Amino acid sequence: MALFSGAMTYMRYRVEGELPDNWTDKFERSIEVRRFMPLDADSEDVESVGWVPVRSPFADEEPITNAHFLLSSWLVLGYREDQFAFPKPLLRDRVASRMELHREKTGMEATGQTKRAIEAAVMAELRKKILPRSRVIELCWDMQNKQLRIFTRSVSITDRMVKLFEQTFDVRLKHCNYVEQAVVSELSSTARSALETLVPQNIFQEMTHAR
Amino acid sequence: MRADDKDSPSTHRRIQYSQLNFLGAEFLTWLYFHLEEETVQLKLGDAPVELRIGNRMSLGKLEGNEVRVQVASPALSDSGEVLQAIRSGAYVDALALDMVVNDRLYSFTLMAKDGAISGVKIQQFFPDEDGNKTSRENKSAELETTLLLRMSSLENIEEIVDALYKEFISRRLMLSVFSSDVSSIRQAVLGGLKAKLGMVQ
Numbered sequence: 053m054a055l056f057s058g059a060m061t062y063m064r065y066r067v068e069g070e071l072p073d074n075w076t077d078k079f080e081r082s083i084e085v086r087r088f089m090p091l092d093a094d095s096e097d098v099e100s101v102g103w104v105p106v107r108s109p110f111a112d113e114e115p116i117t118n119a120h121f122l123l124s125s126w127l128v129l130g131y132r133e134d135q136f137a138f139p140k141p142l143l144r145d146r147v148a149s150r151m152e153l154h155r156e157k158t159g160m161e162a163t164g165q166t167k168r169a170i171e172a173a174v175m176a177e178l179r180k181k182i183l184p185r186s187r188v189i190e191l192c193w194d195m196q197n198k199q200l201r202i203f204t205r206s207v208s209i210t211d212r213m214v215k216l217f218e219q220t221f222d223v224r225l226k227h228c229n230y231v232e233q234a235v236v237s238e239l240s241s242t243a244r245s246a247l248e249t250l251v252p253q254n255i256f257q258e259m260t261h262a263r
Numbered sequence: 264m265r266a267d268d269k270d271s272p273s274t275h276r277r278i279q280y281s282q283l284n285f286l287g288a289e290f291l292t293w294l295y296f297h298l299e300e301e302t303v304q305l306k307l308g309d310a311p312v313e314l315r316i317g318n319r320m321s322l323g324k325l326e327g328n329e330v331r332v333q334v335a336s337p338a339l340s341d342s343g344e345v346l347q348a349i350r351s352g353a354y355v356d357a358l359a360l361d362m363v364v365n366d367r368l369y370s371f372t373l374m375a376k377d378g379a380i381s382g383v384k385i386q387q388f389f390p391d392e393d394g395n396k397t398s399r400e401n402k403s404a405e406l407e408t409t410l411l412l413r414m415s416s417l418e419n420i421e422e423i424v425d426a427l428y429k430e431f432i433s434r435r436l437m438l439s440v441f442s443s444d445v446s447s448i449r450q451a452v453l454g455g456l457k458a459k460l461g462m463v464q
Contacts, residue, residue: 056409060383060417107406123407126414192414201417205379229378230287231280233425234432246436252285252325253441254352255292255449 054203055106055128055190063210065200066236067193069223076118079127082220083116088132093179096172100184101212103220104130109188127193131213134184138175146174189213193221200225285325287375288354290431294373295320295355296448297427299340305426307419310365314423316340317359317370322348331356343459346452357381362423369420380424385416 054060072078088102090112105111105120109130114120121129150170154162162170189204191213200217202210214225226232234247297303298316305312316339323331332348339345349355356375359382361368371383434440 055413056406060413061379061381062383062417063377063379064421123410126410128410192410194414201414205374205377205381207377227378230290230375230428231283233378233428234283234286235280237429237432239436243433243436246438247283247432250283250286250435253289253445255349255445255452256352 055192060203061205062201062203063205064228065202065214065225066228066232067195067198067200067223067225069221071195072222076122079121079221080116080118083121083129086216086220087116088112088134091134091136091179091184094176096176098136099133100135101131101133101216103216104132104188106130106190110186125194125196127195129191129193131189131191131209131216133187133209133212136175136179136182136184138178138182143171143174143178146178147171150174191217199228284376285354286432286435287378288323288325288356289435290428291355291358291373291375292349293431293435293444293448294427295345295358296451297431300447300451305423307364307422312423313363315361317361317372319357319359319372320345320355321357322353323356324353341459343456346455346459349448349452350456362420364419367416369416371420373424380417380420383417383420385413 054062083103086102088104089100091097091100103116105114105116106128107120108114109132116129121127147170150173151162151167154160154166154170187209189202189206189209191200191202193200202213204210204213214227217223218225226236239247295316298314303314305314318337318339319333319335320339321331321333322345332344332353334342334344336342354375357372359370359372361370363369367385369383369385372381374381434444
């Protein structure tokens with residue numbers, strides 16, 4: 053758990069928006085609505101995402117209450133993604149063997165809808181035998197300083213987490229990369245004009261600002 | 264997710280300022296030479312801060328798919344590869360740093376591309392010396408204290424890094440000032456190459 057032990061790798065976000073009245077209750081309801089739901093081996097879903105308690109991310113039955121996500125002036129949550137990922141060679145071999153059986157039974161090659169039905173049946177069987185792959189990413193929202201830390205650098209995961217966070221808490225997030233930090237810094241009008249026309253500086257060429 | 268949740272425009276803001284994406288790499292390159300060549304005095308509150316280059320960095324061109332240079336060494340300043348890469352037009356895109364404040368050591372790596380702070384290692388604040396089992400209430404208080412101390416440590420790192428970036432940006436936006444910085448970096452690179460590798464400009 054990156055939040056409580058071990059090395060930490062994270063990205064920073066600025067949180068824009070005010071806390072609503074009764075925010076603890078509202079947040080509890082909003083988080084519960086978007087909590088992680090485990091994948092059902094009998095359904096066709098191959099992916100599930102949602103919030104989990106940061107201290108027990110695999111306790112699927114446990115409700116996520118204030119006690120789980122509020123620590124002092126911080127809101128801490130886990131974001132969990134589960135996905136069924138079937139090894140391609142395994143899937144290919146199983147489908148091929150079923151198609152061979154079909155050919156022996158019917159004397160015809162399986163094509164189109166029949167082939168798709170065979171693939172779906174093989175995947176349904178594998179879902180019952182293979183555990184989904186799980187990833188849990190932690191976040192910590194410093195509500196006093198309006199800053200969020202997401203403990204991953206994966207662009208695809210942070211994009212999804214940011215969307216879910218904004219929807220859950222009705223706020224907007226701005227990624228505090230070096231560009232954003234420069235853009236929001238307090239600059240004179242001259243400096244801001246210079247920033248807007250800045251180009252990369254090659255150390256071994258003459259300096260220029262103009263674009 | 265709820266059925267009525269809508270897509271947010273957050274991804275659009277990332278694209279809007281993409282023309283300034285080089286700022287992170289320029290900052291880390293500037294920072295490397297700033298720490299190497301000058302005595303940098305920093306403070307957290309009243310506490311002096313010692314910041315030094317760590318033992319790992321990587322460099323690459325701003326654009327293109329040319330091979331990146333990764334250097335790991337207890338003495339990066341002795342590495343001719345770093346200077347050679349910069350002479351070839353590469354910038355620092357990841358820089359490991361060690362920060363000492365109040366006898367506590369923080370090690371971390373700054374990443375140019377996304378502004379991430381990576382691999383932060385700090386002291387363990389709660390060694391369980393007597394091995395006693397803690398009650399549920401005590402465990403919760405312990406977690407809260409651990410979180411407080413770890414997040415405070417990240418705040419310390421961020422305060423220093425943000426102050427250095429602010430200094431870089433203010434210098435970067437003044438042509439005459441940054442010209443002087445670039446000239447110093449150029450001399451450091453060429454002088455270093457000459458001394459270490461016997462290379463001619």
